[in-house]
Amino acid sequence: MTKRRVGLLFGGCSGEHEVSIASARAIAQAFSTSPNETDYTLLSFYIQKNGQWCDGAIAQQVLSSGQPLLSNHQPGASSTRWLLPPTVADVDVWFPILHGPNGEDGTVQGLLQLMQVPFVGSGILGSAIGMDKLAMKMVFAQAGLPQVNYRAVSRAQVQLASINPKLCDELEAALAYPCFVKPANLGSSVGISKVRTRAQLEAALDSAASYDRRLIVEAGVAARELECAVLGNDQPAASVVGEITYQSDFYDYETKYTEGKAAWIIPADLPESIATQIQAMAVQAFSAIDAAGIARVDFFYVEATGDIFINEINTMPGFTATSMYPQLWAASGITFPALVDRLVQLAFDRHA
Ligand SMILES: Nc1ncnc2c1ncn2[C@@H]1O[C@H](COP(=O)(O)OP(=O)(O)O)[C@@H](O)[C@H]1O
Ligand SMILES: [Mg+2]
Known part of the structure; x- marks a missing residue:
């Protein structure tokens, strides 16, 4: 079998540029382990903060250093600024690991769809709904999922x-x-x-x-924060449920990205009926927005009353070695390298 060429697309024009690089490093590492190494060749594409795409040595340098480019690299004349590197044509399947606006919201998905090449994750609709908290809430309400006022x-x-x-x-x-x-x-x-x-x-x-x-x-609700990972296309599966704990007032930016400020409990210590309800709601939310491949669905659980509220769905969740999404699957029996392989297979399935 010929090796498939995976286009790893990372960086991007969003506040989550650095997180994207960290996720891409972990994914690149997973493609270099056996058996992925024999099945796939990785091509890296780095989107600078100004939107310019870089391939080859520059993308590789960002990936190996883990640091964004300090000044924007300008490969050609300014009039060619928005041209994509010609090597995009070599890609058999895209793995866009871009978080936030201009990456997780349907913009890049539209571009990849126009290229007519399979890509990991949700298409335009699922990505766009998953990014916009108001659109998401309307779809969840229509699906009968409980939410806070x-x-x-x-x-x-x-x-x-x-x-x-x-x-x-x-x-x-x-x-x-x-x-x-x-x-x-x-x-x-x-x-x-x-x-x-x-x-x-x-x-x-x-x-x-x-x-x-x-x-x-x-x-605002005073609640435990639970997260569930979803994997699949038309028959998505839910992982075990995880919990996020922290000391701060809420799960704010600093708590999210400062080492040691938050902890994951996987699986969460929960009555089985609560875990089962959350898994069912996660799959329901995934299908309701027309997500594909991958998503993490986040919940509030009010222990005193037993109420569960869906908070949000993330169609391209953090994917570093210590991120919740891959850890939830590891605890559910799918290793990190097996997970990236599965996601690529799902991209091909959906495209077919
Ligand atoms: N209605 C709410 N009640 C209690 N806590 C909330 C509520 N909404 C948000 N939070 C807190 O704020 C955090 C971030 O909110 P969230 O809507 O998940 O935004 P983001 O998409 O940036 O993760 C949550 O993880 C939680 O700690
Ligand atoms: Mg959140």
Whole structure:
């Protein structure tokens, strides 16, 4: 059998550029272990923070150093800025490991679909719905998945001072404190605030509106945070359920990305009926947004009442050696190298 050439696509124009590089390093490592090594040849493609694609030695250098390029590499004249490297034509299957906007949201998926080459993960629709917290919540509601109360808010509403007091009155009446203010389209907790007073609410709305036109305000729950990994296409499977624990006020950016600030418990210590419900809801959410291949679905579990609320789906979850997604599968019997092989197979299946 001829080796298949996997195009590993990483970096990207999002706040999660560095996380993407870390995920790509772990995946590259998994392709260099047996038997993947004999089945696949890896071609690396690095998307710089300015959007320019680099292949070959430069992509390889970022992958081996783990560090983004400090200054943008300009391979050609500025008029060729958006040309893709010709080596994209050598790729048999893409593995886009890009997190956040311009990578996890359907943009890159649209490009890869136009190339008519199979790619790992969700297509345009699933990626776009999974990225936008408002669209996601509407689809989940339609699917009958339980969620916390929330309100959609626009940047225009926040900016119009005459509307603002009325808006805050309505949010307070509908959701009470504490509540969470979020930009609809980011990730990694960027722009998210937990607020307990009117002054904090106003500041949080301004802050979130600086990131996005679409905002969401949610009733806060005091709950355990559980995550479930999904793998498959039309008959997706759910992993064991994991739990995230931390000391901070909520799972914010610093807690997510500072070594030692958060811990994973895999599998989570839960009544079996709760774990089973979460697995079923994870698969339901996956299908509801038309996800494919891979996703991680996150939940709030209120132990006192037994309530489970779906929080979000991530169609390209963190994929470093210590990330929740591969660890959940490792605990469910699929090793990291077997997982990347399975994801590539699923990409070919879906394309066929
Ligand atoms: N409604 C809520 N109730 C309680 N905690 C919340 C709520 N919404 C968000 N959080 C906290 O904020 C974190 C980040 O929110 P999330 O919606 O998952 O954003 P992101 O997509 O950036 O991960 C969650 O993991 C949780 O700790
Ligand atoms: Mg989250």
